[in-house]
Amino acid sequence: NAGVTQTPKFRILKIGQSMTLQCTQDMNHNYMYWYRQDPGMGLKLIYYSVGAGITDKGEVPNGYNVSRSTTEDFPLRLELAAPSQTSVYFCASGLGGDGYTFGSGTRLTVV
């Protein structure tokens, strides 16, 4: 199994540009999450989804949007990139009660 796959692995954006971070999982997990991790800090939840068609805001949702049209995919959209969004982004999936599987991360720099 591929697990949780994130693309791209690295990206440099200019201020005001937009992009979509892709996340897909092949484990038929209902729960999916997007986190950001700033240097020396813990992971902060941006958005999460408990199933296809359902999304909810996490701790730091401003500046981001998500969609969950299928069980497998949970893309994260940045509409107007800002330097404060420079971070490493992790997607994760799980069954809710058990351990989570994380992707390998996307390192985003906004200049």
Place this chain on the structure above:
Amino acid sequence: KNQVEQSPQSLIILEGKNCTLQCNYTVSPFSNLRWYKQDTGRGPVSLTIMTFSENTKSNGRYTATLDADTKQSSLHITASQLSDSASYICVVSEHIPTFGRGTSLIVHP
């Protein structure tokens, strides 16, 4: 506000030595507590998971303990190896996990 506090923030030990990492939490209600290992530049990988009723769980050289009354957990690493150098993250959750900032462990030869 739900919080997960980890200590120490960083730790340096010699190869072969044991160490213990601490996690205090205020998350309520509580479903389970997990310890993750995160290598530099990689996503976190699960080490242990404990429910409310469990007070210890082992995974090789890693042993996690949980005291749900005092809301404390510890991760004990036995006979450390160079490959144990990583960040160790405590995660407490209902269905939405709350992450600690992690303890950065460096194992020196």
